[in-house]
Amino acid sequence: MNCEIEFLPVGEGAKSGDAIVLRYWDADLNDWRVMVVDGGYAATGKAICDHIRRYYETEIIDHLVSTHPDNDHMSGLRTVMEEMDVRQLWMNVPEAHAADILPLFKSRRWQVENLRRELRKSYDYVTTLLQLAEAQGTTIYLPFQGQQIGPFTVLSPSREMYEGLLPQFRDTPPPDIELLTQLGTWLRGIGRRVAQATRMVIPEDWATETLKDGGVTSAENESSVVLYGRLGHGGVFLTADAGLRALYEASRFADESGIDISDGLWIFQVPHHGSRNNISPSALNYFLGGPVSPGASRRTQCVVSAGVSDPTHPRKVVVNALLRRGCSVTTTKQTALRFWYGLPQRPGLTSVQSLTFSDHVEAYD
Numbered sequence: 001m002n003c004e005i006e007f008l009p010v011g012e013g014a015k016s017g018d019a020i021v022l023r024y025w026d027a028d029l030n031d032w033r034v035m036v037v038d039g040g041y042a043a044t045g046k047a048i049c050d051h052i053r054r055y056y057e058t059e060i061i062d063h064l065v066s067t068h069p070d071n072d073h074m075s076g077l078r079t080v081m082e083e084m085d086v087r088q089l090w091m092n093v094p095e096a097h098a099a100d101i102l103p104l105f106k107s108r109r110w111q112v113e114n115l116r117r118e119l120r121k122s123y124d125y126v127t128t129l130l131q132l133a134e135a136q137g138t139t140i141y142l143p144f145q146g147q148q149i150g151p152f153t154v155l156s157p158s159r160e161m162y163e164g165l166l167p168q169f170r171d172t173p174p175p176d177i178e179l180l181t182q183l184g185t186w187l188r189g190i191g192r193r194v195a196q197a198t199r200m201v202i203p204e205d206w207a208t209e210t211l212k213d214g215g216v217t218s219a220e221n222e223s224s225v226v227l228y229g230r231l232g233h234g235g236v237f238l239t240a241d242a243g244l245r246a247l248y249e250a251s252r253f254a255d256e257s258g259i260d261i262s263d264g265l266w267i268f269q270v271p272h273h274g275s276r277n278n279i280s281p282s283a284l285n286y287f288l289g290g291p292v293s294p295g296a297s298r299r300t301q302c303v304v305s306a307g308v309s310d311p312t313h314p315r316k317v318v319v320n321a322l323l324r325r326g327c328s329v330t331t332t333k334q335t336a337l338r339f340w341y342g343l344p345q346r347p348g349l350t351s352v353q354s355l356t357f358s359d360h361v362e363a364y365d
Contacts, residue, residue: 045079274314
């Protein structure tokens with residue numbers, strides 16, 4: 001399938017965020033389709049619109065996907081909704097789940113309608129996008145596991161998983177803690193980290209991997225919409241800020257559905273800007289394959305969305321782990337990253353050097 005997939009720079013200074021634009025050839029339609037996954041910060045929205053107009057020569061976005069309600073992924077989508085003709089908006093909406101999560105709130109003051117109102121107020125970015133979509137006539141979908149968005153399949157979250165995570169979002173009204181502790185795996189341990197960041201570094205070589213299993217990230221991150229599709233040179237795996245729980249759920253569903261993500265994987269979006277809490281040796285072995293000998297390589301291109309002066313992303317221990325598995329690693333720190341198939345190279349596009357192996361990495365506490 002002819003396509004181009006572009007990871008745009010997001011944020012200034014130390015701030016990082018995500019914004020992905022892509023178009024692919026639809027043989028049934030005999031035309032191009034345009035898709036946007038996340039919109040970075042407020043200023044990123046204008047850059048997305050300008051990019052689509054200039055390079056794709058359209059104002060139509062067929063699929064607009066908001067992966068989760070963090071500002072560095074969602075803020076710019078308001079401008080995209082205001083300026084472009086968006087046909088489908090894919091976004092999870094907290095207020096739509098008020099009735100299902102109500103039993104998790106012990107206080108009698110919570111009823112379905114006032115909980116729905118509180119969720120609508122708490123997630124104002126979501127509410128704004130809903131209002132803009134309704135005014136424009138955009139069709140709104142909740143992106144849950146198994147659904148198709150253009151050439152992509154949603155691998156995570158399931159509805160059950162999302163409703164287990166939603167009560168622990170930072171902007172959700174406080175639920176009954178005792179009830180939460182009695183529930184399933186989606187509600188255990190969210191928000192803690194495998195280790196606090198330190199300024200110390202330790203040596204690492206090709207044969208010694210210090211990246212750890214067991215990292216934990218926020219409930220919002222674990223609710224990220226994880227996408228997989230085959231187009232261009234092979235598989236494209238988009239992870240947003242997914243943590244290990246979301247990646248496990250994605251792998252479980254992939255196995256049940258007969259999807260072999262590691263087979264011919266072309267592009268792997270490294271979760272959460274290259275944080276060490278969102279990836280692990282076990283996950284990398286599943287999605288990319290195990291470590292290779294020095295000098296050996298795989299075809300997978302690993303992409304990290306990171307701000308130009310972000311001092312901690314990507315983590316060197318994560319970059320080393322990716323390189324150790326024979327993958328190329330690039331970041332959006334200097335410029336947009338474009339991957340294409342069946343299209344010419346774009347004139348004037350700056351080439352980006354792959355990251356290199358570090359002999360010292362961040363220490364854990």
